[in-house]
Amino acid sequence: MSYKQQITDFYNARTNYDNDVTRNRAIALFDYASPQIGQSVLDVATGTGNIAIGAAKRVGANGSVIGIDIATELLKIARQKAQNLSNVQWIEVAVEEYQPSIQFDAIYCSFAIVLFSNIPAILSNWCRSLNPSGFIAFTCSSEDSYFALSIVEACAKHGVILPNLHELLGTPERIQQVLTQANFTQIEIYPRQLGTYMTLEKAQSRWNGRFWLHQENPLLELEPEKIQQIKASYDAAIAQLESDRGVWHEELIYYVVARKI
Numbered sequence: 478m479s480y481k482q483q484i485t486d487f488y489n490a491r492t493n494y495d496n497d498v499t500r501n502r503a504i505a506l507f508d509y510a511s512p513q514i515g516q517s518v519l520d521v522a523t524g525t526g527n528i529a530i531g532a533a534k535r536v537g538a539n540g541s542v543i544g545i546d547i548a549t550e551l552l553k554i555a556r557q558k559a560q561n562l563s564n565v566q567w568i569e570v571a572v573e574e575y576q577p578s579i580q581f582d583a584i585y586c587s588f589a590i591v592l593f594s595n596i597p598a599i600l601s602n603w604c605r606s607l608n609p610s611g612f613i614a615f616t617c618s619s620e621d622s623y624f625a626l627s628i629v630e631a632c633a634k635h636g637v638i639l640p641n642l643h644e645l646l647g648t649p650e651r652i653q654q655v656l657t658q659a660n661f662t663q664i665e666i667y668p669r670q671l672g673t674y675m676t677l678e679k680a681q682s683r684w685n686g687r688f689w690l691h692q693e694n695p696l697l698e699l700e701p702e703k704i705q706q707i708k709a710s711y712d713a714a715i716a717q718l719e720s721d722r723g724v725w726h727e728e729l730i731y732y733v734v735a736r737k738i
Contacts, residue, residue, distance in 0.1 A: 480692040481547065481571060484592055487690065488524070488548035495525040495554050502616075502671065502730070503527040503587040507535075509667055510614040510734040515539040516582035519606070521572050522546055522589030526555030526565075532585065533565040540564060547571050572599060580608045586615040591642050594692050600659035604737055612736045613661070619729035620647025622672075624715065628684055631711035632696070635703065642691050652733055661735035671728040680724035681712045 478486075488494070504527055512518050514537045520529040523544030533542040542565040546552050552567050559565050568575070572593055584603050593599050603613050620626065620643045632639040646652050649666045656664050675683075686708030687696045696704065718724045 480594065484690065485547045485549075488546075489550040492550065494551060495527075495558075499525070499588075500527045504531050505669070506585060506587060506614045506616065506732060507531060509665065509732050510583065510612055512536050512540070512583045517579060517608075518542045519577065519581045519584045520544040521575075521584060521586040522592075523555060523567070524548065524551045524587075524589075526552075526558055526567070528585045528587050529555065529565055529567075530559050530562065532583070533559070533562045536564065538564060542566070543568060543577075545570050545572065545575050577606050580611070581606055582608050582611045584611070584613045586613070588616050590615050590617055591646060592690060596645055597655055597659060600655060600661070604660050607737045609738055610736070612734055614732070614734045617646040617652065617731050617733065618643050619668075619727065619731070620644050622727045622729050624680070624683055624711075624726065627714045627718075628689070628711060631707050631714055634710050635707050637695055637699070637703075637707065639689060639695065640691050640693050642689070646731070649731065652731060656733075656735045660737075662738060663734075663736040665734045667732040667734075669730045669732060671730055672726055673728070674723035675726045676723055677716060677719050680715050680718070680726060683726070684708075684711055686711065 512532050512535050516536045518532040518536060523529045523546045526544055529542050529544035544555060544565060545568045549569060552569055556567055590596060620641055622643060625641050625643055629639050629641050652666055653664055686704045689696055715724060
């Protein structure tokens with residue numbers, strides 16, 4: 478199965494994806510960069526359309542919004558939610574394959590950029606797709622969010638090199654570097670801590686030993702016995718993190734805005 482198909486199947490199966498948590502964390506991007514009346518907006522990996530719909534209401538009848546995604550089922554929800562909006566268009570297409578016919582004033586991407594196969598190339602393409610005064614706004618997570626480092630270390634203990642999904646954009650310094658190389662300026666990074674304490678059982682259940690949405694996932698090729706060994710190491714590492722309050726589940730989100738000039 479291709480990496481693209483894995484992503485598509487994963488999100489198509491998330492029938493409960495449209496909820497207050499996903500909506501609120503997405504539209505928080507507008508706190509840092511909001512489109513204006515009459516502007517053109519692209520929402521990449523729009524999902525159920527929270528950013529696209531919010532943008533459509535902000536740009537008004539003289540503005541336009543395009544929401545793209547590869548998850549058919551999520552786009553169905555987006556279309557249903559936007560029935561009364563005439564200035565938003567939905568396209569089922571992968572970001573790598575999308576060829577816009579216009580330039581945009583704003584490009585948004587909420588909680589999806591780390592899933593793209595070539596992030597630097599996509600950022601450069603977004604820069605070329607912006608009007609001279611345009612901006613991009615996206616979210617990414619710290620490299621140690623979602624127990625990522627514990628997962629990577631558990632794999633390494635058993636000789637398995639697992640790429641950290643959040644490594645490239647996992648620190649403010651790396652975000653700054655990647656965006657600068659893509660010719661963006663006025664880079665602003667706003668951290669938001671959404672982490673919580675969990676019970677040990679819940680924290681250990683956050684990872685099953687095999688799941689990892691990365692284009693290079695060696696876990697898919699391992700025998701069940703090896704997976705069980707890795708999972709046991711992960712569970713032991715998580716147990717070491719337990720305190721009187723439970724296990725801290727890091728979810729440090731970077732809300733990023735960068736401009737073309």
